[in-house]
Amino acid sequence: MLPDFTPTTLAIEPLERAETIPASWYTDSSFNAHEREVIFARTWQYIGHVCMIPNIGDTRVASVAGESILLVRDQHGQARAFYNVCRHRAGPLATGDGCGARMLQCKYHGWTYTLDGRLRGVPHWNRVDLFEREDFGLRAVRITEWEGLLFVDLSGDAPQIDEVLAGIRERITPATLRDKQFHARYVYPVACNWKVYMDNYLEGYHVPIVHPELNKVLDYTNYVTEAHPWYSLQYSPFRSDADNSMYGANATEAFYYCVFPNLMLNIIAGRLQLNYVRPLDAEHCEVIFDYFYDDVTSHAAQEQIATDVRYSEEVQREDEEICAHVQHGLHSRSYHTGRFSVEREEGVHHFQALLKGCLKKRTYSG
Ligand code: FES
Ligand SMILES: [Fe+2]
Structure with missing residues (x-):
């Protein structure tokens, strides 16, 4: 209570x-824990500026509502955000900022993901049943840009940023x-x-x-x-x-x-x-x-x-x-x-x- x-x-x-x-x-x-869920996980949170990930493969790690979030400039030049949590056993994709990565590799057992979050390489995975790679892509986070500032919304249903910052x-x-x-x-x-x-x-x-x-x-x-x-x-x-x-x-x-x-x-x-x-x-x-x-x-x-x-x-x-x-x-x-x-x-x-x-x-x- x-x-x-x-x-x-x-x-x-x-x-x-x-x-x-x-x-x-x-x-x-x-x-404080309640606010994290009902406020910080449900509003747009500033995560950085576009100039902080200028090139393809640039990454940054940020903390939002207690979650580690990975910000990436993907192979098409688009800014994306993912939970920094591997779909295997929850290892981190990144522990610090990086630049020019060609893919994202988990720091635990080395699963690799494309810069847009699809699972690609899974070492030593013979005889595993009922497993489809496409079901194990990184979990994406809603991201938007306003005047060069990047924001993420963990809930996915915050009002549009243009509405929030109108005027x-x-x-x-x-x-x-x-x-x-x-x-x-x-x-x-x-x-x-x-x-x-x-x-x-x-x-x-x-x-x-x-x-x-x-x-x-x-x-x-x-x-x-x-x-x-x-x-x-x-x-x-x-x-x-x-x-x-x-x-x-x-x-x-x-x-x-x-x-x-x-x-x-x-x-x-x-x-x-x-x-x-x-x-x-x-x-x-x-x-x-x-x-x-x-x-x-x-x-x-x-x-x-x-x-x-x-x-x-x-x-x-x-x-x-x-x-x-x-x-x-x-x-x-x-x-x-x-x-x-x-x-x-x-x-x-x-x-x-x-x-x-x-x-x-x-x-x-x-
Ligand atoms: S936790 Fe990521 S490869 Fe195992
Ligand atoms: Fe003051």
């Missing part, structure tokens, strides 16, 4: 009256996401439940207290939150009287998109900083930052990137620290639920409503 899982805690109330989700939802390990492309013009160059990935372990990190991302309420330097750059008076069916946007123009050189000369505004459940797209002219959160257990997660820029090669661009990354790391450190304190606070016998600022926490409320919607659907309609 899941803790505090009742019609009352699952009810979605208007922002003005709503309570935050119960503390136990952030600390209980059975709740983003148009809203950010003249900025674009396509044709960006990958710069680097940074992984930050954080001592909190994944939802603590998401809640924190979803409001600028904490910025003046937790991020005094960032606060000098954002124009708080024009900070807006927009709620869309599957994502919310926090938008902030930069202050014209502040030094925002860490974002480059053309930066005048920032778009902070949060796509349910765990993806964040931080867009500033010429730059996409993508973050996604992976729960590790109920009380730990890791946040992965992928940086993309229009230009990653010129000397000036590299200096700019180094400044941007350094600045983001500072903000990230501040967030990690406060999130770990919040996780600790959620265990207090004094705390059960809280309330929302109508002016500043609409994004958190929107996220928690989507969360409840997913949990409810699976509770009441199977």
